[in-house]
Amino acid sequence: MTSEREYVTAHLDDLHADLDAWVRIPSISADPAHAGDVAASAAWLADALRRTGFPTVEIWPTAGAPAVFAEWPSADPDAPVALVYGHHDVQPVDPLELWEHPPFEPTLVEGPDGPELHGRGASDDKGVLIVHLLGLRAHLAATGRETPAVTVKMLVEGEEESGSPHFEALLRERADRLACDVVVVSDTGMAAPDVPSAVTAMRGLADAEITLRGPAVDLHSGSFGGAVPNPLHAMAELVAKLHDEQGRVAIPGFYDEVRPLGEREKELMSRVPFDEQAWLAGPAASRATFGEAGFSTLERTGARPTAEVNGMWGGYTGPGHKTIIPAEAHAKVTFRLVSDQRPEDVGPRLRAWVEANVPDGIEAEVHTPPGGVAPCASDLDSPHVEALLAAIGQAFDTDPADVLFTREGGSGPEAAIEGALGAPLLFLGVGLPTDRIHSPNERVLLPMLHRGAEAAAHLWRELAARRA
Amino acid sequence: MTSEREYVTAHLDDLHADLDAWVRIPSISADPAHAGDVAASAAWLADALRRTGFPTVEIWPTAGAPAVFAEWPSADPDAPVALVYGHHDVQPVDPLELWEHPPFEPTLVEGPDGPELHGRGASDDKGVLIVHLLGLRAHLAATGRETPAVTVKMLVEGEEESGSPHFEALLRERADRLACDVVVVSDTGMAAPDVPSAVTAMRGLADAEITLRGPAVDLHSGSFGGAVPNPLHAMAELVAKLHDEQGRVAIPGFYDEVRPLGEREKELMSRVPFDEQAWLAGPAASRATFGEAGFSTLERTGARPTAEVNGMWGGYTGPGHKTIIPAEAHAKVTFRLVSDQRPEDVGPRLRAWVEANVPDGIEAEVHTPPGGVAPCASDLDSPHVEALLAAIGQAFDTDPADVLFTREGGSGPEAAIEGALGAPLLFLGVGLPTDRIHSPNERVLLPMLHRGAEAAAHLWRELAARRA
Numbered sequence: 001m002t003s004e005r006e007y008v009t010a011h012l013d014d015l016h017a018d019l020d021a022w023v024r025i026p027s028i029s030a031d032p033a034h035a036g037d038v039a040a041s042a043a044w045l046a047d048a049l050r051r052t053g054f055p056t057v058e059i060w061p062t063a064g065a066p067a068v069f070a071e072w073p074s075a076d077p078d079a080p081v082a083l084v085y086g087h088h089d090v091q092p093v094d095p096l097e098l099w100e101h102p103p104f105e106p107t108l109v110e111g112p113d114g115p116e117l118h119g120r121g122a123s124d125d126k127g128v129l130i131v132h133l134l135g136l137r138a139h140l141a142a143t144g145r146e147t148p149a150v151t152v153k154m155l156v157e158g159e160e161e162s163g164s165p166h167f168e169a170l171l172r173e174r175a176d177r178l179a180c181d182v183v184v185v186s187d188t189g190m191a192a193p194d195v196p197s198a199v200t201a202m203r204g205l206a207d208a209e210i211t212l213r214g215p216a217v218d219l220h221s222g223s224f225g226g227a228v229p230n231p232l233h234a235m236a237e238l239v240a241k242l243h244d245e246q247g248r249v250a251i252p253g254f255y256d257e258v259r260p261l262g263e264r265e266k267e268l269m270s271r272v273p274f275d276e277q278a279w280l281a282g283p284a285a286s287r288a289t290f291g292e293a294g295f296s297t298l299e300r301t302g303a304r305p306t307a308e309v310n311g312m313w314g315g316y317t318g319p320g321h322k323t324i325i326p327a328e329a330h331a332k333v334t335f336r337l338v339s340d341q342r343p344e345d346v347g348p349r350l351r352a353w354v355e356a357n358v359p360d361g362i363e364a365e366v367h368t369p370p371g372g373v374a375p376c377a378s379d380l381d382s383p384h385v386e387a388l389l390a391a392i393g394q395a396f397d398t399d400p401a402d403v404l405f406t407r408e409g410g411s412g413p414e415a416a417i418e419g420a421l422g423a424p425l426l427f428l429g430v431g432l433p434t435d436r437i438h439s440p441n442e443r444v445l446l447p448m449l450h451r452g453a454e455a456a457a458h459l460w461r462e463l464a465a466r467r468a
Numbered sequence: 469m470t471s472e473r474e475y476v477t478a479h480l481d482d483l484h485a486d487l488d489a490w491v492r493i494p495s496i497s498a499d500p501a502h503a504g505d506v507a508a509s510a511a512w513l514a515d516a517l518r519r520t521g522f523p524t525v526e527i528w529p530t531a532g533a534p535a536v537f538a539e540w541p542s543a544d545p546d547a548p549v550a551l552v553y554g555h556h557d558v559q560p561v562d563p564l565e566l567w568e569h570p571p572f573e574p575t576l577v578e579g580p581d582g583p584e585l586h587g588r589g590a591s592d593d594k595g596v597l598i599v600h601l602l603g604l605r606a607h608l609a610a611t612g613r614e615t616p617a618v619t620v621k622m623l624v625e626g627e628e629e630s631g632s633p634h635f636e637a638l639l640r641e642r643a644d645r646l647a648c649d650v651v652v653v654s655d656t657g658m659a660a661p662d663v664p665s666a667v668t669a670m671r672g673l674a675d676a677e678i679t680l681r682g683p684a685v686d687l688h689s690g691s692f693g694g695a696v697p698n699p700l701h702a703m704a705e706l707v708a709k710l711h712d713e714q715g716r717v718a719i720p721g722f723y724d725e726v727r728p729l730g731e732r733e734k735e736l737m738s739r740v741p742f743d744e745q746a747w748l749a750g751p752a753a754s755r756a757t758f759g760e761a762g763f764s765t766l767e768r769t770g771a772r773p774t775a776e777v778n779g780m781w782g783g784y785t786g787p788g789h790k791t792i793i794p795a796e797a798h799a800k801v802t803f804r805l806v807s808d809q810r811p812e813d814v815g816p817r818l819r820a821w822v823e824a825n826v827p828d829g830i831e832a833e834v835h836t837p838p839g840g841v842a843p844c845a846s847d848l849d850s851p852h853v854e855a856l857l858a859a860i861g862q863a864f865d866t867d868p869a870d871v872l873f874t875r876e877g878g879s880g881p882e883a884a885i886e887g888a889l890g891a892p893l894l895f896l897g898v899g900l901p902t903d904r905i906h907s908p909n910e911r912v913l914l915p916m917l918h919r920g921a922e923a924a925a926h927l928w929r930e931l932a933a934r935r936a
Binding site for chain 2: 203205207209214215216219220221222223224225226227228229230232233235236237238239240241242243280286287288289290291292297300301304305306308309310311312313314315316317321322323324325326329330331332334336359360361362363408409410411438
């Protein structure tokens, strides 16, 4: 009998060949010219899942790009059901001239931490997701089973990089086929090659647009300057007040539902090695950190809610100058949310705060589109997380108690899955912060995929062992 | 012998006919399609000045639209020299559909304060300037002179409504021909039909553009939000700090050179009737006043320096939202200046203040173009102002001590005339705040022109009587 590791090690060529073939398909969902490639990517994945042994594989059309669904029932009638989530579409590649190798001609590069595969999607999400194919084969080989210890379903969407516009509709329509006990999200990463870790939460998102109106028309600043309120000044004062001296969002009630970081999570986050200067010099390309007092940079970007003005405009913005007091000023603001904040609470609180903070003579309008993204988080005390940590620990030769926790600062469709299916989320992903996802020269570290395939193999056994 | 008033009253038809003919010429300097009309306007004025009796009348070409120069020397070898300044170009007329009468078909309308002539330029500046033609004839008739008591020069430019781009060059080139003892600016107004008044000052102007830079590129607000400085937040804080709690400009040194309002001027300004609610409901179209504590609206718009952000922008401004921390934020600021502030002092003080007020991690650039407009003011204790008040008092049947003072908040080429010719400024103008200059349905109140012609007639005699 072979072990999961032995099986994975013996079949790495299959994993490499599959990833190479998949990355060659330029499945850019944002570009209508690549719609055929996105469909080809779905077809390739469906075929690969059939080769893996999934008895049911279907391509599900949507109003946009197709998703791929697969199901491999466990022969054990009491087996829990796990749904793997990922996506087969990729980001655009521009600026193309910054790529060292053609983005859709996967290229092996020997890096300081081992062999890397360069190419668009090599990490996000084709590489991170593909570990499940070899992982499931290794699970069967190592346990001597003909069907997995848990029923494994997979849902791989084709529009994640375009904001998943049709994903919630798909979840609702196919809820019966997607029913599960736990969702395994494979679209995230670990802290570093030598730091096995698990994402425990993703932030939510609410967005708003603030419009301030003063005079009915742009006024001559010579005739009126200094005597009537200027909407741009009022907007500046509003945005300046959006955070208090401590860097906290100043909207009353904003933090009311925030679940504080637990001691265990805080401790496991604090052990994540983090070179702040290197981070600032990297994609952040910023000159200093900044933020809420009392929290580390990793906590600020993952565990705390934020308010960021993403755009602000008003008045004359052309060459030279135009001496006006403009009639209007505008700002776009997005809020990142953490458990247990709700996107729908942001609008009314923001509106009340804006109205209380504009000067006499300025009228405010706050537009908050419906929707938003709820934050989501794993239940750290659940047997599912215990199984995840055990699986990662075995694959990385680490005590499960030393598998660290990280948080994803971004927002994705994961909360929608949890909401639609009512199943808790686990995050198993072996990307790295240095993978340059969404940027030129995206790559994946192959040893991370090898460990990931092994962790995926262990996970099904560990989940079955802890069935409720 | 006839009096100035008798002569003016007997010849009002000439004034009306002249203004009607001149307003029919659509001399819009901002529109190249009207360049021929601007030239025709200059030619019409030159002809009218010759008819008036000026022995020297010349059309002076510039790199843009032509100016008109005229000179009528006094036979008295010791007579002072006065230079009248005005302009013969007009503002564009859009939106045309808001005009009740075609803008270049002057139409007589009976209004609540007397007959009005409607048309573009009826007030600004053709009406306000044209009083000098009848005024000079009345001066000669009433004094029995064949030449004026002072040497009268006129300089009427053709690009004032386009920012006078070639005017300073013209002043430098023609300085010898323009040499004078006093400049009479006829491009301003009085407080109300029944409130004879004189403008005593115009504000200057300095402009600047502030750029704040944070990250090298736009960052993903999910990955970096809450942990690196956001240039839009920094710009908002900067603009919010630009004024203190009292509405004063917070830049150190900004007020150092401000000449306080004298007691006499403050008192004469305070007696100007001003209906603030009517003003807010008029072109201001604003819902409340706002500004520097301790000053009235008239003082704020005329006698105090200001800082106004005229435009502000950065980040994403399109539809929907884009979750970025933008790399840059921008603001355009103009400062209105009063005596004895200098435009060239603003840049260095602003730059030092910005640099002291941006957070760590943000780099600031402050661009202040050379130039700017100096403030200008009449010397209220001079014999010239005494002559002006005497002339206005006689024309309006008012004690000269009861002719009130107002200030013009805008900035124009007048300071350049003072600077180039080294002569003090007087402001004789009979426009009204209700003349709708630069707007649809511009009009002039004919009784104001009648009084203005008489005041112009008195002015030459009064100036000659007070020669230095």
